[in-house]
Amino acid sequence: GERNYSWFSSSDFYSSLGLEDFPSVGDISGTEEDTESAILYGTLRGSVVGLRYYTGIVNNNEMVALQREPNNPYDKNAVRVNNVNGDQVGHIKKELAAALAGIMDSKLAVVEGVVPYGAKNVFTMPVQMSFWGREENREAVVDQLKKHGFKLAPPLKGKFGSKWISGRAGPSYSAPVHAAVQLTTEQLKSEFDKLFEDLKEDDKTCEMEGAETVGTLLLPHQKQALAWMVSRENSNDLPPFWEERSNFYYNILTNFAEEKRPENVRGGILADDMGLGKTLTTIALILTNFQDGKPLPVERITNDNPECCKLLRLSEWLQGTIRFLNFYFALNVQSVEKKYSDDGPRATLIVCPLSVLSNWIDQFEQHIHQDFNVNIYVYYGSDRSKDPSVLSEQDIVLTTYNILATDYGMRGDSPLHRVKWLRIVLDEGHTIRNPNAQQTKAALNLEGHRRWVLTGTPIQNSVKDLWSLISFLKLKPFTDREWWHRTIQRPVTMGTAGGLGRLQSLIRSITLRRTKTSKVKGKPVLELPERKVLIQHVTLTEEERQVYQSVKEEGKAAISRFFSEGTVLAHYADILGVLLRLRQLCCHPHLCVNTSSSFSADNKTPEELHETLVNKMKLVLSSGSDEECAVCLESLTVPVITRCAHVFCKPCIFEVIRSEQPNAKCPLCRNGLRVEHLVECPLEEEIDSSNGKKSDQEWISSSKINALMHALIELRRDSPNAKCLVVSQFTTFLSLIENPLKESGFAFTRLDGSMAQKKRVEAIQCFQSSQAGSPTVMLLSLKAGGVGLNLTAASRVFLMDPAWNPAAEDQCFDRCHRLGQKHDVVITKFIVKDSVEENMMKIQNKKRELAAGAFATKKPSASEVKQTKINEIKALIDL
DNA sequence: ACCGCCGGGTGCC
DNA sequence: ACCGCCGGGTGCC
Structure with a gap:
């Protein structure tokens, strides 16, 4: 149901039309193996030579990476062999390299290696190679090899039992197996759901109080999250899939071993559902765990040092962009610098989408105890400081993914990338799911040991989405995509036995996730009132x-x-x-x-x-x-x-x-x-193509407005104090609704994206007020405000027009159906009969089904995608 | 001997 | 490398 749906958010118009799967879109990155359609052509035994010249060592059955070296001065066909750590082990013998070079360069196949035995050899060792690629390239690969006198051994089928299929480097020159039975979508999904069942693990149910600088009392599940995060930052456990052996550390997926203790990530993924307080919990973490569980040292503002005032923060909102200027008193700056100058990194960097930047600022104001002075710098806008030391002296630096990516683009001169951070937090961390996006590269290259990802939807479409997050967390050996792919992604997507189990234990060890229905000590995390959605059909006039x-x-x-x-x-x-x-x-x-x-x-x-x-x-x-x-x-x-x-x-x-x-x-x-x-085109917060000059038109009503007014008046009669949201995607429509509201004597307020921040805050405060005579209706544009927008005063929602994306609607409903809501929430969707709106509803439903099965292994073919898309356009306009 | 054979030098790509 | 290969030294029995 709902909880799983929220893990997946593919849904948008592109996906409803199947456009995001349009074949050419995927071609852009080019280099990456197409997981869905890659098959195993066969295997080949070769040898690694020149071992004595290199320091990289391997174990028997350890995976190795084969890497082309086109600029090798002795042989342009050279193929080097690296161990899991990336240290060179040797080269592929030249005759074989000559055969591989063409195949690898033209990307006809991905060649992977395992050293089956002979790891202790001094001069050469064997390597078992697997060739993976798309069916249509198989022949070309076989030919190419044949030209050089090599012949692939056929892939071994599943007859060796599960140990061989497990995809371990294993005792297996038996390559793992495209012949393994693929799990159905349904099976995969239910397997995947198990990732988050049974969260009664001990390490996640301890509670911890926030430091005194946290100005808000934490709820039990937030105290649990805080305890978990603090323990993740302070503990020295081995990362998942590593074992301590006599005098070395062993990775059970790749069979790689090293003497140096692999460092576990001092962080993880906080994947709580929206509304459970990820932001508050993170603020509590920052304030509570500076070093070894000691709180962040900050200035206390007391009567004794009145000259040491709280930093004066002046925020100024201009055209939907933010200028956030900090003014320091000279005295203050000195005392702050002195106090920390001899310590290591102290600043926490928070990266978030622009849309939630203001939410962070609000939450800082709300949750940092007013008696304390925490230095916060909003690194945004053209006047942002280019001096890294300004950033490193802060307690908290807040910025956006776009700034991060833009700065990173001007190579070498990004202040964000020159600071060694105490802690890095990626809010809405799924933003970096695309490994090729600039913001992902920019995020992966930030420096700091404690690394956190906050997201309600770590998996947007498929397991693939997890790589960037895992890589950001610097979990050995997954920072390199090849090892992630060979040990987790491919086994999972191919349904190889044990694959999901691995993913499970990986995710469990680094993730905390609670949904709105999760329980703490037998009680729901959040006891939310019911939420009902009613569809009200509207018939157009003649x-x-x-x-x-x-x-x-x-x-x-x-x-x-x-x-x-x-x-x-x-x-x-x-x-x-x-x-x-x-x-x-x-x-x-x-x-x-x-x-x-x-x-x-x-x-x-x-x-x-x-x-x-x-x-x-x-x-x-x-x-x-x-x-x-x-x-x-x-x-x-x-x-x-x-x-x-x-x-x-x-x-x-x-x-x-x-x-x-x-x-x-x-x-x-x-x-x-x-x-x-x-x-x-500059992206304004809200663009309304229909902002026609309504002033020179005489106001008239419409069937939908009539239906709304009827419902509003009835509501006022039955429960005069009830407040409601009237939501539309069209701000002009909201303006048109103002008229009858005035005529019928409703006190109302309005919130849309075009409003200046100050006016927004006013509108929200005014609406949330329980004073007599405060507005009972808020006209709200569907996408106004960030996720943090809190409109719990409303217990009724009238959705005037359906959105393409059901998630956008849900998010809007959550603005009142969230922590603090005391009444059952009733949502009324107005849908015009026999219209595009009804068709949109059908597509929405399909989309929900699609999202529920988003873990599908089978990619629809290009023609299927096209057909779906065409059918949907046809369905929308009744063709 | 324009060979065979011996044994030292040597060694990835 | 306890290999192969190279090239110099050498040469009946």
């Missing part, structure tokens, strides 16, 4: 229906044409536009007056073309299709639009163009791409 039908027929005709021309993807923005207009018409006829349809972009001046593109981009961004870049799968931060009207992150699409030059193609539709054709 007049409304007529307008709707005519727009629908026009759009349908256009889309049919795209289908027959085979240009569906090229007209992506146009199709979204048609659907958007239909969705707007379901709400109110005035919403879509301004979006004229222009299906032809030909014969335009560059200026007109530019404007058309910007408009298309705004359309894509505002259509609720969940602004996500198809390259990195992240939310768009610096969106650019291509001439073919597809929107990507600027750095992502630049990377595509750079790597594919000179003939780069759009990842979505394979049209030509050129840097000079890309159009940039």
